[in-house]
Amino acid sequence: MSDQTASGNVFGKITQARAAEQVARRIEVLVLEGVLHSGERLPGERELARVMDVSRPILREALRELEIKGILETRHGQGTVVADIVGSLFSQPIESLIQEYPRTRVDFVEFRSEVEGWAAALAAERATRDDISLLDEVFTRMEEAHTLADVAREAACDLDFHMMIADCAHNIILIHTLRSCYHLLSDNVLLNRARIYAFPGARERLLDQHRAIRDAIIARNQGAARAAAQTHMRYVETTMKNVDRENLWQENAALRRTMAGRTD
Numbered sequence: 376m377s378d379q380t381a382s383g384n385v386f387g388k389i390t391q392a393r394a395a396e397q398v399a400r401r402i403e404v405l406v407l408e409g410v411l412h413s414g415e416r417l418p419g420e421r422e423l424a425r426v427m428d429v430s431r432p433i434l435r436e437a438l439r440e441l442e443i444k445g446i447l448e449t450r451h452g453q454g455t456v457v458a459d460i461v462g463s464l465f466s467q468p469i470e471s472l473i474q475e476y477p478r479t480r481v482d483f484v485e486f487r488s489e490v491e492g493w494a495a496a497l498a499a500e501r502a503t504r505d506d507i508s509l510l511d512e513v514f515t516r517m518e519e520a521h522t523l524a525d526v527a528r529e530a531a532c533d534l535d536f537h538m539m540i541a542d543c544a545h546n547i548i549l550i551h552t553l554r555s556c557y558h559l560l561s562d563n564v565l566l567n568r569a570r571i572y573a574f575p576g577a578r579e580r581l582l583d584q585h586r587a588i589r590d591a592i593i594a595r596n597q598g599a600a601r602a603a604a605q606t607h608m609r610y611v612e613t614t615m616k617n618v619d620r621e622n623l624w625q626e627n628a629a630l631r632r633t634m635a636g637r638t639d
Contacts, residue, residue: 385405385410385411386401386402386405386418386423386426386427387401387426387427394429394433394437395429395433395434395436395440396437398427398429398433398434398437399437399440399441401427402437402441402446402447403446406446406457406460407547408547408550409541409542409547409550409551409554411457413457413458413459413460414456414457414459415457416454416456417438417447417454417455417456417457419454420434445458445460446460480615481612481615484608484611485612486556487556488604488605488609489605490549490552490553490556491537491540491604491605491607492601492602492605493544493549493601494540494541494543494544494546494549494553494604495540495588495592495600495603495604496597496598496601497543497544497545497546497549497597498540498543498544498592498600499591499592499595499596499599499600500595500597501545502543502592506542507543507592507593509539510540510589510592513532513535513539514536514585514586514589516528516532516535517529517532517533517536520532521578521582524578526569526572526573526578527569529578530571530572533572533581533585534557536585536589537553537557538553538554538557540588540592540604541553541554570618571614571615574614574617574618574621581610584603584606584607584610585607587599587603587606588600588603588604588607591603
């Protein structure tokens with residue numbers, strides 16, 4: 376949602392005293408609940424003051440407080456946006472070490488298998504009608520990318536799909552923990568999702584697995600949702616190992632070709 380502007384109607388009117396403080400608290404809650412994402416633009420000052428039913432000076436005071444806290448920031452040409460507050464689960468030195476050691480990728484997938492299974496089960500229990508609609512929209516975009524054989528777009532939809540499931544779980548700690556995990560994925564620190572999607576047969580299998588997760592959530596079947604998510608993560612782990620193995624084969628073949636050229 377980073378390229379979108381938040382709808383004004385999510386903010387609501389402020390009716391209590393100490394209006395600036397209440398405006399700030401309302402926006403903080405929207406960020407904490409995952410309604411507003413990092414990089415998302417707030418409506419313009421005039422529109423936001425109107426929907427929250429406060430004066431523009433009061434709104435400016437609230438926005439200034441949130442900028443001081445690092446929750447909002449002003450960007451040239453964009454206006455006021457939610458700051459990049461998700462970050463990573465790890466400090467930069469640890470993140471670099473994680474990137475260098477292959478075992479951590481397997482551990483990461485193992486961790487995700489359990490957490491994503493739980494998230495899918497919670498989503499099956501708690502997802503609202505609007506949640507289901509949004510999840511279905513993401514899956515439809517994934518299907519469209521699949522039909523167009525747009526691997527990069529399909530991999531991006533994969534990440535959006537899992538983020539949406541976390542939102543459907545309606546657990547604040549889970550939402551932000553998983554978003555921090557997905558921060559590593561978006562930077563390809565632990566998994567190059569495009570390479571996994573390019574593996575022979577993977578795109579069809581992954582689409583079917585995501586469909587199974589979505590269908591189980593829609594059916595309110597917590598057990599099936601958990602099982603589908605964990606089956607998906609086990610497949611990702613296996614495919615990741617196969618991709619690494621084929622890359623090693625290719626590297627060895629290239630070395631043999633180089634050595635053969637030297638002996639001619």
